[in-house]
Amino acid sequence: MKNKPLAGIRVADFSWVWAGPFCTLQLAHLGADVIRVECRDRPCVTRQIPPFADFQPGLNRSGYFNQYNQGKRSLTLNLKHPRALDVARRLITRSDVVAENFANGVMERMGLGYEEVRKLRPDAIMVSISGYGRSGPERDFVSYGPATVPLAGFSAVTGYKGGPPMHVGISYGDPTAGLHGAVAVLAALCHRQRTGEGQFIDVSLWEASATLLPDALLEYEMNGTEPPRDGNRDPHMAPHGVFRSAGEDRWVSIAVGTDEEWRSLVAVIGDGELASQRYGTLVDRKRHEDEIEARLTRWTTTHSPEEATRRLQAAGVAAFPAMTNQDLADDPHLTGRDFFVDLPHPEVGKRHHAGIPWKLSEMPCAVTAPAPCLGQHSREVLQEVLGYSESEIEALAADGVLG
């Protein structure tokens, strides 16, 4: 089998929670050897919160951790111990990439800031992910994932018409910053490949997120207006919404982008009134959107979301059910594409995890190992990667360095 793209690239991963681990997950998917440095007295937040397999708590049993750390190795170090820092430094000298997402100054206080890292490994690429970034007047502010969504501007423009600002349902800044971090690291690896030069990458959740609101930001820049919260509607399409379907709390999304799609929709639902000229253009449909939505709902409530989707898609109209996690797990399309990964895990057995959303034709990148148990690879990493002898490892363990 051919090597994966990042075969031979090692990542010293000091990150935790979601943003940093999501960044290094991308690198693991591409074949990098990602070694998560974890502390036993302060395990990753995602090891400590639900969902625990079958409701039985345990540091190796959370689906949250196990989702975002597939294919990585775990080395436990008590970073308060001076000799643990020696081990961390040795890991850095043998790594191509260093990743972290602690609060500002934490890596520097441990003596593992970029200035130290580049002394240990001049061509290292260090990626530092944080809520506010590593400079600027608010750099020391406390950043929690859920709060970066409103901070970055999403909540002001997301919500039901006339209602309060809303969240988006996930800590959206985390994966957004994680993916941006991965893009930047990969570009930096390409640069290093040609020049031998490493560098430091500063990613802020706030900025990475705000670059995804150009339409709202430019509306303000160009016209001085704030886009209103308008539910599921869109200024350039109508109808454009999520409509109640048959069944309990079941919904289907329908979006009509052209007049032709509108005519197809009307033909499928067979509503003679909607076939009238009054609704022929986008301008007409925006003017009568309430009425159109009400009539469309009469049709959607008599069909399951799946049936509505089948019939509308057959006519070339964009429609799809509002999927729940259960719907996704059972979805024939996703399962048929082998998207889910259920490798046997020593404590939770075989469970579905979301896999890799892309496929490379010449270097297939299937996930080859489940998320690690806490400290599962400590000895193997110390021995094989860092070159410690058995007796040195015993001494480190006895000294509480591996805690």
Add this chain to the structure above:
Amino acid sequence: MTAGALSHLRLVELGSGFASAYTAKLLADLGADVVKIEPPGGDATRKLGPFPAGRVDPETSGMFLYLNANKRGIVLDLGAAADLARFRKLLDRADVLIHDIAPAELSRYGLEPQEVIRGRPRLVATAIAPFGLRGPYRDYRAYDLNLWNAGGIASLNGGGPGTDDLPPLRTFGYQSTFQVGLNAAVASLGAIFARETSGVGQHVEVSAQEALVTILELTYPFWPYCQMVASRLGNKPIQPLDFFECRDGWVFLCAVEEHQWKTFVEIMGSPEWAALDIFADRLQRAANWDALKPMIASWMAEQTVQELYQLLQRRRVPIAPVSTMGDLWSSKHLNARGFFVSFTHPRAGARRTPGAPYLLSRTPWTLRRPAPLLGEHTAEVVRELA
């Protein structure tokens, strides 16, 4: 000027949606020489706006200007044999192709996965599609809203308990597109990196639906781990983690750790109700949120957003303003970091735009030229091909 990390790459972008445009933007902003192909009438985002002073002009659409800075633009009519031949020639000398042509139309342009890399052993050819290139939904149509639903994110957002009359809610803008674009950039860069050592390019297929399923946070595993359906109608397990209206805007308070709650209570002036047993810990505060929220809300209603934000943050209580667009443009923090950048465009004039999503110390993100006018570089690129 420092060369960009990707300034050695020649990239061709072809697409109808903005997934390909956004992916190519990520690479263009790091230095790649991107040739964007538009159809004779111009890219669809030229009609999208926003437009300066609201005046519709295909040369000044904000979304087009944002997505296509740093690129060269050419017009090709791929329905005509001569232009299709030019397109193929462009591919012959390109390092990377990024496209989001619908799966059913791939054969019209010779873009089937095996076909596009045949005879082009070093090409990295990336195809972005709503549901990927195979499987029962392969040819389904999907706008951003449909994908946000297909990926399972819409069903996580709504009004909470007792609001089942309200539908699952989209997130503003074109977030499905941006997420799949980021994933396409990750996979493409992986393939580009590997090409330098292996000498071989490859085809890359990216599914938008799958990209969204990877960002469901802890909600997806609730099914395989606990057989529980994640719902927008559920109660939050811990509080405070909610929005409040102040005198001049909104804030989001996240005082879920005990020490944060205590500090917050102190800042509120230690009201008697805060000491009630029913608010004793974060689980109880969540269970009794109906009673607690109005108490906090009436105090919040007297505060001003920036003062409260600065005060609570200095006491280490996580709180954020609900930033409006105006707030973002005037943020001292973002401006101190140089987040917004300026450019001058022949038709749109002097403008400002969001800039770098990351700061690379040696090969920085750059804005080198504004988005191309329609067909601005057609003659130049055709000359290069000769």
